[in-house]
Amino acid sequence: MTTTGGGMCADTVMSCKDLVPCENDNQTCSVPNTVCVNNTRCNIPVCYPIERASSQRCPSFTRGTITNTTTPRTLATTPSTTSIITTSSTSTPSTTTTYTPSGSSNTSSMSFGRYLHTASVLTNGKVLVAGGYGASGFLNTAELYEPSTGLWTTTGTMSYGRYAHTASVLTNGKVLVTGGVGYSGYLNTTELYDPSTGLWTTTGTMSYGRYYHTASVLSNGKVLVTGGYGTSGLLNTTELYDPSTGLWTTAGTMSYGRYVHTASILSNGKVLVTGGYGYSGYLNTAELYEPSTGLWAATGTMSYGRGYHTASVLTNGKVLVTGGYGASGFFNTTELYDPSTGLWTATGTMSYGRGYHTASVLTNGKVLVTGGYGYSSILNTAELYDPSTGFWTITSYMSYGRYYHTASLLSNGKVLVTGGYGNGSILNTTELYP
Structure with missing residues (x-):
């Protein structure tokens, strides 16, 4: 993401080993419902589940880069996409607080x-x-x-x-x-x-x-x-x-x-x-x-x-x-x-x-x-x-x-x-x- 420290345009940063590489054109994904993400943290373009993107966080984007605008991106309007998003290696993963269960x-x-x-x-x-x-x-x-x-x-x-x-x-x-x-x-x-x-x-x-x-x-x-x-x-x-x-x-x-x-x-x-x-x-x-x-x-x-x-x-x-x-x-x-x-x-x-x-x-x-x-x-x-x-x-x-x-x-x-x-x-x- 072009905003420093903004993190990936998604709910969490997945481990690179859990992601499938993009196709040879480095722009498209064979896995449905994913978007090709050019994430320097993974060193190669990878297919990121588009359903993990959050409309509360994601600005609108054009092919190649996410820009920091105030217009939120509409999610899942098409279950698959060929757009490529550039993200920064400085993205910070979101965290989940773990509680001690009282009944589970x-x-x-x-x-x-x-x-x-x-x-x-x-x-x-x-x-x-x-x-x-x-x-x-x-x-x-x-x-x-x-x-x-x-x-x-x-x-x-x-x-x-x-x-x-x-x-x-x-x-x-x-x-x-x-x-x-x-x-x-x-x-x-x-x-x-x-x-x-x-x-x-x-x-x-x-x-x-x-x-x-x-x-x-x-x-x-x-x-x-x-x-x-x-x-x-x-x-x-x-x-x-x-x-x-x-x-x-x-x-x-x-x-x-x-x-x-x-x-x-x-x-x-x-x-x-x-x-x-x-x-x-x-x-x-x-x-x-x-x-x-x-x-x-x-x-x-x-x-x-x-x-x-x-x-x-x-x-x-x-x-x-x-x-x-x-x-x-x-x-x-x-x-x-x-x-x-x-x-x-x-x-x-x-x-x-x-x-x-x-x-x-x-x-x-x-x-x-x-x-x-x-x-x-x-x-x-x-x-x-x-x-x-x-x-x-x-x-x-x-x-x-x-x-x-x-x-x-x-x-x-x-x-x-x-x-x-x-x-x-x-x-x-x-x-x-x-």
Whole structure:
């Protein structure tokens, strides 16, 4: 950055070993959603994740140099870019304050640090972590967590390294992984994990390669994949996977192409899709999928267009949307969707605006939000939402600030947080709440 001491135009300075070199032209990146950065600290141009750039810090830029203007740069208007940014070797990494947790506890570490991975609670109670991005690039490795011992063991590897994919536990107990980004670009490949053997097998391919999409297991056992981003841009297409045949079929199209959105299965069997990023920017629109007809219909709009948020189905059937990123930055606002009316209402605000976080519905009906990224730092804070009051309270801090992590509700009622990115490194650490 041309401003002395201003640091990189991003939330944190990554280790050079974690970054992929730019293409031979030293201006473009083969890794989607990255920008080629000519950082003298790394000695070579490297591909930096554009989603780690902060609109609160980044001035507008022209090809080759960032200039110190007062006009903020709009983020993620295009999921990939060929611009090159020059940064200074005097950049100062941002730091995250680590607190002593009062209610969370560390458990054993994974074999691989990873972010934008998936975590699935299997029918035997173990947690399967698969893929993501690590120090060696796109990961095809998978690991199993055993809650009774707190230990991790490696299991079979996928055919494709991938991140920003989905993983769904099918009614037969197998896990279906779909899409994501890998070394060959946007993936339409899908794979099945069999817990009884620990092996992966390939299954039918989707019509569209996509990442940052959603996958929902319907009441009929089929899996609905929606939206995402692919070679043709933002996708409004949806597809259905039939476990009995291993084949994909096209389903109805949404009104809006979107990615970094959410999809929630309602108590009536319909699927609610909310927000995300579209061609007009961050979306406040929501749509409903009816499995019996295969059709989509618009429903009430949120107060705020947002992406990188969470959506949780509460025990009362309502859907709680929290945080995310939009035109005004990171949100601490939350909203409730009522399926009986199709309307949204505002509810309590979190103490911290955050995106790239997680939300878990606990056995007591409360919602636990963990980590994420805020205006100035990677967050180790956690908050609890009480549906009976509509209020949020701060709960114990995690040992590590992290985002792009996962959170899984175990059969013993605890929440397992895994991996993510934090304080300049890709994390292999895991934590339990409470």
